[in-house]
Amino acid sequence: MGFEPPQRLVRALGEMYGDGAAAEWLDHLPTLTEQAIDAAGPDLTVERVAAPGGRSALVLLVRQADGTPAALKIAPPRAEPEQERAALAHWNGWGAVKLLDAPDLDASGALLLERLHHEVSLRSLPEAKALLEAAGTVRRLWVEPPAGHPFETVAERTGRQTEGMRAAAAADPELAPLVDAALAARTELIEGSPELLLLHGNFRQSKVLSGERAPWLTVGPEPLVGERAYDLARLVRDRVEDLIASPGGPVTARRRVKKLAESLEVEQARLHGWTLFRAVESGTRALAEGRRQMGEVNLEFAGWL
Numbered sequence: 001m002g003f004e005p006p007q008r009l010v011r012a013l014g015e016m017y018g019d020g021a022a023a024e025w026l027d028h029l030p031t032l033t034e035q036a037i038d039a040a041g042p043d044l045t046v047e048r049v050a051a052p053g054g055r056s057a058l059v060l061l062v063r064q065a066d067g068t069p070a071a072l073k074i075a076p077p078r079a080e081p082e083q084e085r086a087a088l089a090h091w092n093g094w095g096a097v098k099l100l101d102a103p104d105l106d107a108s109g110a111l112l113l114e115r116l117h118h119e120v121s122l123r124s125l126p127e128a129k130a131l132l133e134a135a136g137t138v139r140r141l142w143v144e145p146p147a148g149h150p151f152e153t154v155a156e157r158t159g160r161q162t163e164g165m166r167a168a169a170a171a172d173p174e175l176a177p178l179v180d181a182a183l184a185a186r187t188e189l190i191e192g193s194p195e196l197l198l199l200h201g202n203f204r205q206s207k208v209l210s211g212e213r214a215p216w217l218t219v220g221p222e223p224l225v226g227e228r229a230y231d232l233a234r235l236v237r238d239r240v241e242d243l244i245a246s247p248g249g250p251v252t253a254r255r256r257v258k259k260l261a262e263s264l265e266v267e268q269a270r271l272h273g274w275t276l277f278r279a280v281e282s283g284t285r286a287l288a289e290g291r292r293q294m295g296e297v298n299l300e301f302a303g304w305l
Contacts, residue, residue, distance in 0.1 A: 005029060005049070005058055012055035015289045017078060025076045029058060036074050036110035040102050041065060044072075050118050054220060057081075061115065069115040070100055080222075081109040086150055087223035088113075090198065095140025096218045097211070116217055122205035127239060130205050131256070134235055135263050137216050138203050145198040145225050154199070154226030155190045161281045162186070168284035175284065178302055182280035185273035189229075194267075199224055199231040205238050229266045233274035236260060237282075240301050250304040257305075276305045 005026060013022035037044055043065035050059040050071065057075035064070055075081045088099040088111070102112040122130040145151060162183060169179040200207070201222035211217040236256050243249040257275060261268040283298030 006051045006053045008052040008055060009058060013076070015291060016056070017076070021078075029074070032074055032108075032110075033058065033060070036072060036105065036108050037062075039104040039108050039110070040072055040112050041104075046072075053118075056220070059118070062112075064100075071113045071115045071118075073111040073113060075109065075111075077109060081111060083150065083223055084221055085111055086146075087198065087200075087221045090146050090149075091141060091143070093213070093217075094143075095137055095214075096221070097209075098213070098217075113219075114211070114213065116212075116219065117210040120210040122208045122216065123239070127242075131235070131238075131260070133216055134203075134205055134208055134238075135260060137208050137218055138200065138231060138235070139264060141200050141203075141218060141221075142197045142228050142231070145196070149198075149225065151198070151223050151225050153196070154193065154224055154230045157201075157224050158186055158190070158277065158281075161285075164288060165281055165284050168287060175299070178280055178299060179284065182277045182302070186277045189227075189270060189273050189277075193227050194270075195227050196225045197228060199226055199228070201231070202234060203231050204234050227270065228264065229261075229270040230274045230278075232260055232264060232266055232271055233278045236271070236275045237279055237298070237301060240297055244297050244300060249301075253301060253304045272305060276302055279305070 010022070010026065013025065016022075017025075037046060040062070041064065045063040047061045047063065050061055053059050056079050057073050060072040060074070062070050062072050073081070085099065085106070088096055092098070093114075097116055098114040100112040100114060105112055122134055125133065165179050165183065169176040200218060201224050202220065203218065207220050208216050208218050236253070243252055246252065257272050258268055260266070261271045279298050279302035283295045283302060286292075286295035286298060
Protein backbone atom coordinates (compact mmCIF):
# COMPACT_ATOMS: atom_id res chain seq x y z
CA MET A 1 0.00 0.00 0.00
CA GLY A 2 1.51 3.31 -1.05
CA PHE A 3 0.94 6.30 1.21
CA GLU A 4 2.73 9.12 2.99
CA PRO A 5 2.34 9.17 6.77
CA PRO A 6 0.87 12.46 8.02
CA GLN A 7 3.57 15.04 8.72
CA ARG A 8 2.11 15.58 12.19
CA LEU A 9 2.94 11.96 13.00
CA VAL A 10 6.43 12.20 11.52
CA ARG A 11 7.26 15.31 13.54
CA ALA A 12 5.81 13.95 16.78
CA LEU A 13 7.65 10.63 16.54
CA GLY A 14 10.91 12.48 15.94
CA GLU A 15 10.32 14.57 19.07
CA MET A 16 9.37 11.60 21.23
CA TYR A 17 11.84 8.94 20.10
CA GLY A 18 14.57 10.82 18.23
CA ASP A 19 14.88 11.20 14.48
CA GLY A 20 16.84 7.96 14.04
CA ALA A 21 14.41 5.67 15.85
CA ALA A 22 11.43 7.42 14.27
CA ALA A 23 12.87 7.11 10.77
CA GLU A 24 13.57 3.41 11.29
CA TRP A 25 9.98 2.68 12.31
CA LEU A 26 8.57 4.85 9.51
CA ASP A 27 10.73 2.99 6.98
CA HIS A 28 9.08 -0.25 8.09
CA LEU A 29 5.60 1.25 8.29
CA PRO A 30 4.42 0.18 4.80
CA THR A 31 5.29 -3.44 5.61
CA LEU A 32 3.74 -3.22 9.07
CA THR A 33 0.60 -1.76 7.53
CA GLU A 34 0.26 -4.57 4.97
CA GLN A 35 0.73 -7.15 7.71
CA ALA A 36 -1.90 -5.50 9.91
CA ILE A 37 -4.39 -5.30 7.05
CA ASP A 38 -3.90 -8.99 6.27
CA ALA A 39 -4.25 -9.94 9.94
CA ALA A 40 -7.41 -7.86 10.39
CA GLY A 41 -9.27 -9.96 7.83
CA PRO A 42 -9.11 -10.96 4.18
CA ASP A 43 -12.06 -8.80 3.19
CA LEU A 44 -10.99 -5.60 4.94
CA THR A 45 -11.22 -2.59 2.63
CA VAL A 46 -8.89 0.36 3.18
CA GLU A 47 -10.39 3.75 2.43
CA ARG A 48 -7.71 6.25 3.40
CA VAL A 49 -5.29 7.46 6.03
CA ALA A 50 -6.86 9.60 8.75
CA ALA A 51 -5.21 13.02 8.52
CA PRO A 52 -3.90 14.99 10.26
CA GLY A 53 -4.29 12.00 12.57
CA GLY A 54 -2.67 11.46 15.93
CA ARG A 55 0.83 12.09 17.23
CA SER A 56 1.72 8.52 18.17
CA ALA A 57 0.21 6.15 15.59
CA LEU A 58 -0.99 5.75 12.03
CA VAL A 59 -4.77 5.39 11.72
CA LEU A 60 -6.37 3.94 8.61
CA LEU A 61 -10.07 4.31 7.92
CA VAL A 62 -11.30 0.88 6.82
CA ARG A 63 -14.45 -1.17 6.26
CA GLN A 64 -15.03 -4.69 7.43
CA ALA A 65 -16.41 -7.45 5.22
CA ASP A 66 -20.02 -6.55 6.10
CA GLY A 67 -19.44 -2.86 5.28
CA THR A 68 -19.13 -1.72 8.90
CA PRO A 69 -16.78 1.28 9.14
CA ALA A 70 -13.80 0.82 11.43
CA ALA A 71 -10.36 2.23 12.14
CA LEU A 72 -7.07 0.32 12.06
CA LYS A 73 -4.47 1.81 14.40
CA ILE A 74 -0.77 0.96 13.99
CA ALA A 75 1.59 2.25 16.68
CA PRO A 76 5.31 1.82 17.44
CA PRO A 77 6.19 -0.74 20.13
CA ARG A 78 7.36 2.10 22.40
CA ALA A 79 3.77 3.35 22.50
CA GLU A 80 2.86 0.05 24.20
CA PRO A 81 -0.25 -0.75 22.12
CA GLU A 82 -0.76 -3.92 24.15
CA GLN A 83 -1.48 -1.72 27.18
CA GLU A 84 -4.05 0.24 25.21
CA ARG A 85 -5.61 -3.03 24.02
CA ALA A 86 -5.94 -4.29 27.59
CA ALA A 87 -7.57 -1.08 28.81
CA LEU A 88 -10.01 -0.86 25.90
CA ALA A 89 -10.95 -4.50 26.34
CA HIS A 90 -11.70 -3.89 30.01
CA TRP A 91 -13.81 -0.78 29.36
CA ASN A 92 -15.60 -2.66 26.54
CA GLY A 93 -16.95 0.54 25.02
CA TRP A 94 -17.96 2.15 28.32
CA GLY A 95 -16.90 5.76 27.84
CA ALA A 96 -14.23 4.72 25.34
CA VAL A 97 -13.88 3.63 21.73
CA LYS A 98 -14.79 -0.04 21.36
CA LEU A 99 -12.12 -2.62 20.53
CA LEU A 100 -13.38 -4.81 17.69
CA ASP A 101 -12.79 -8.53 17.50
CA ALA A 102 -9.73 -9.38 15.40
CA PRO A 103 -7.74 -12.12 17.19
CA ASP A 104 -5.03 -12.33 14.53
CA LEU A 105 -4.08 -8.72 15.24
CA ASP A 106 -3.03 -9.39 18.82
CA ALA A 107 0.54 -10.31 17.97
CA SER A 108 1.00 -7.41 15.53
CA GLY A 109 0.34 -4.62 18.02
CA ALA A 110 -2.28 -3.11 15.71
CA LEU A 111 -5.79 -2.36 16.96
CA LEU A 112 -9.09 -2.62 15.09
CA LEU A 113 -11.46 -0.05 16.55
CA GLU A 114 -14.96 1.22 15.97
CA ARG A 115 -14.81 4.27 13.78
CA LEU A 116 -15.47 7.63 15.37
CA HIS A 117 -15.60 11.06 13.80
CA HIS A 118 -11.88 11.75 14.09
CA GLU A 119 -12.28 15.31 12.86
CA VAL A 120 -14.69 16.28 15.68
CA SER A 121 -13.28 16.38 19.21
CA LEU A 122 -14.35 18.25 22.32
CA ARG A 123 -12.00 21.04 21.26
CA SER A 124 -14.63 21.95 18.67
CA LEU A 125 -16.98 23.03 21.48
CA PRO A 126 -16.92 26.25 23.50
CA GLU A 127 -14.62 25.85 26.51
CA ALA A 128 -17.28 25.65 29.22
CA LYS A 129 -19.31 23.06 27.30
CA ALA A 130 -16.17 21.08 26.44
CA LEU A 131 -15.10 20.85 30.08
CA LEU A 132 -18.58 19.73 31.12
CA GLU A 133 -18.67 16.96 28.50
CA ALA A 134 -15.08 15.95 29.31
CA ALA A 135 -15.91 15.57 32.99
CA GLY A 136 -18.91 13.40 32.19
CA THR A 137 -16.83 11.20 29.89
CA VAL A 138 -13.77 10.66 32.06
CA ARG A 139 -15.77 9.61 35.11
CA ARG A 140 -16.97 6.56 33.15
CA LEU A 141 -13.41 5.33 32.74
CA TRP A 142 -12.62 5.26 36.45
CA VAL A 143 -13.37 1.64 37.25
CA GLU A 144 -11.67 -1.13 39.16
CA PRO A 145 -8.79 -2.55 37.08
CA PRO A 146 -9.00 -6.19 35.99
CA ALA A 147 -7.46 -8.86 38.20
CA GLY A 148 -3.81 -9.48 37.33
CA HIS A 149 -3.72 -6.35 35.20
CA PRO A 150 -0.53 -5.32 33.34
CA PHE A 151 -0.70 -1.61 34.11
CA GLU A 152 1.91 0.39 36.00
CA THR A 153 0.90 2.61 38.88
CA VAL A 154 0.92 6.39 39.09
CA ALA A 155 3.80 6.08 41.56
CA GLU A 156 5.83 4.03 39.08
CA ARG A 157 5.20 6.26 36.07
CA THR A 158 5.82 9.53 37.86
CA GLY A 159 8.87 8.05 39.56
CA ARG A 160 10.45 7.48 36.15
CA GLN A 161 9.61 11.02 35.13
CA THR A 162 11.40 12.65 38.06
CA GLU A 163 14.83 11.90 36.58
CA GLY A 164 14.21 14.13 33.58
CA MET A 165 12.79 16.87 35.78
CA ARG A 166 15.87 16.87 38.00
CA ALA A 167 18.12 16.95 34.96
CA ALA A 168 16.27 20.00 33.65
CA ALA A 169 16.68 21.79 36.98
CA ALA A 170 20.40 20.97 37.04
CA ALA A 171 20.82 22.35 33.51
CA ASP A 172 18.85 25.53 34.27
CA PRO A 173 18.95 26.57 37.95
CA GLU A 174 16.10 29.02 37.36
CA LEU A 175 13.82 26.00 36.99
CA ALA A 176 14.91 24.51 40.30
CA PRO A 177 12.28 26.15 42.58
CA LEU A 178 9.42 25.04 40.33
CA VAL A 179 10.82 21.53 39.89
CA ASP A 180 11.42 21.22 43.64
CA ALA A 181 7.84 22.25 44.35
CA ALA A 182 6.49 19.72 41.85
CA LEU A 183 8.64 16.90 43.25
CA ALA A 184 7.63 17.75 46.81
CA ALA A 185 3.96 17.67 45.79
CA ARG A 186 4.44 14.26 44.18
CA THR A 187 6.10 12.82 47.28
CA GLU A 188 3.22 13.94 49.49
CA LEU A 189 0.58 12.73 47.05
CA ILE A 190 2.14 9.30 46.56
CA GLU A 191 2.38 8.72 50.31
CA GLY A 192 -1.34 9.33 50.76
CA SER A 193 -2.84 7.94 47.54
CA PRO A 194 -6.50 7.14 48.33
CA GLU A 195 -7.43 4.74 45.51
CA LEU A 196 -6.26 2.46 42.70
CA LEU A 197 -8.60 2.83 39.73
CA LEU A 198 -7.99 2.30 36.03
CA LEU A 199 -7.07 5.67 34.52
CA HIS A 200 -6.82 6.96 30.96
CA GLY A 201 -3.38 8.42 31.63
CA ASN A 202 -3.44 11.21 29.03
CA PHE A 203 -7.01 12.46 29.17
CA ARG A 204 -7.73 15.80 27.49
CA GLN A 205 -10.32 17.33 25.19
CA SER A 206 -8.62 16.24 21.96
CA LYS A 207 -8.81 12.61 23.16
CA VAL A 208 -12.62 12.68 23.21
CA LEU A 209 -14.21 12.21 19.78
CA SER A 210 -17.74 12.30 18.47
CA GLY A 211 -19.32 8.90 17.86
CA GLU A 212 -22.47 7.21 16.63
CA ARG A 213 -22.94 4.81 19.54
CA ALA A 214 -22.51 7.61 22.08
CA PRO A 215 -22.12 11.37 21.65
CA TRP A 216 -18.54 11.38 22.98
CA LEU A 217 -16.03 8.55 23.40
CA THR A 218 -12.43 8.54 24.57
CA VAL A 219 -9.48 7.37 22.46
CA GLY A 220 -5.74 6.98 22.87
CA PRO A 221 -5.33 5.88 26.50
CA GLU A 222 -1.93 5.52 28.12
CA PRO A 223 -3.43 3.44 30.92
CA LEU A 224 -2.21 3.12 34.47
CA VAL A 225 -3.78 2.65 37.89
CA GLY A 226 -4.05 5.25 40.61
CA GLU A 227 -6.20 8.10 41.82
CA ARG A 228 -8.69 10.14 39.84
CA ALA A 229 -6.97 13.44 40.63
CA TYR A 230 -3.95 12.36 38.57
CA ASP A 231 -6.11 11.66 35.51
CA LEU A 232 -8.00 14.92 35.87
CA ALA A 233 -4.85 17.02 36.16
CA ARG A 234 -4.09 17.02 32.43
CA LEU A 235 -7.58 18.29 31.67
CA VAL A 236 -6.99 21.35 33.87
CA ARG A 237 -4.22 22.41 31.47
CA ASP A 238 -6.31 22.06 28.30
CA ARG A 239 -6.16 24.94 25.80
CA VAL A 240 -3.17 26.25 27.72
CA GLU A 241 -2.14 28.50 24.82
CA ASP A 242 -5.44 30.36 25.13
CA LEU A 243 -4.95 30.71 28.86
CA ILE A 244 -1.46 32.14 28.42
CA ALA A 245 -2.75 34.70 25.92
CA SER A 246 -5.56 35.77 28.26
CA PRO A 247 -5.01 38.50 30.88
CA GLY A 248 -7.15 36.47 33.27
CA GLY A 249 -5.22 33.24 32.71
CA PRO A 250 -3.95 32.70 36.28
CA VAL A 251 -7.39 33.22 37.79
CA THR A 252 -9.01 30.97 35.19
CA ALA A 253 -6.47 28.20 35.84
CA ARG A 254 -7.09 28.18 39.58
CA ARG A 255 -10.85 28.36 39.01
CA ARG A 256 -10.63 25.27 36.78
CA VAL A 257 -8.96 23.30 39.55
CA LYS A 258 -11.71 24.23 41.97
CA LYS A 259 -14.57 23.64 39.52
CA LEU A 260 -13.35 20.27 38.24
CA ALA A 261 -12.57 19.06 41.75
CA GLU A 262 -16.05 19.93 42.95
CA SER A 263 -17.87 18.54 39.90
CA LEU A 264 -16.08 15.17 40.09
CA GLU A 265 -15.84 14.95 43.88
CA VAL A 266 -12.04 14.98 43.91
CA GLU A 267 -10.09 16.61 46.72
CA GLN A 268 -9.06 20.05 45.48
CA ALA A 269 -5.61 20.01 47.11
CA ARG A 270 -4.77 16.69 45.43
CA LEU A 271 -5.90 17.93 42.03
CA HIS A 272 -3.85 21.08 42.52
CA GLY A 273 -0.76 19.03 43.41
CA TRP A 274 -1.02 16.68 40.46
CA THR A 275 -1.76 19.56 38.10
CA LEU A 276 1.44 21.25 39.24
CA PHE A 277 3.50 18.08 38.88
CA ARG A 278 2.16 17.19 35.44
CA ALA A 279 2.57 20.73 34.09
CA VAL A 280 6.20 20.91 35.27
CA GLU A 281 6.95 17.41 33.96
CA SER A 282 5.42 18.24 30.56
CA GLY A 283 7.25 21.55 30.43
CA THR A 284 10.69 20.16 31.26
CA ARG A 285 10.21 17.24 28.87
CA ALA A 286 9.23 19.59 26.05
CA LEU A 287 12.36 21.64 26.64
CA ALA A 288 14.49 18.50 26.53
CA GLU A 289 12.87 17.51 23.23
CA GLY A 290 13.59 20.91 21.70
CA ARG A 291 9.97 22.13 21.83
CA ARG A 292 10.91 25.32 23.62
CA GLN A 293 7.68 27.25 23.10
CA MET A 294 5.51 24.46 24.47
CA GLY A 295 7.92 23.94 27.34
CA GLU A 296 7.82 27.58 28.35
CA VAL A 297 4.02 27.70 28.07
CA ASN A 298 3.57 24.72 30.39
CA LEU A 299 6.07 26.05 32.91
CA GLU A 300 4.41 29.47 32.93
CA PHE A 301 1.10 27.74 33.61
CA ALA A 302 2.69 25.78 36.46
CA GLY A 303 3.98 29.01 37.94
CA TRP A 304 0.40 30.31 38.22
CA LEU A 305 -0.56 27.47 40.52
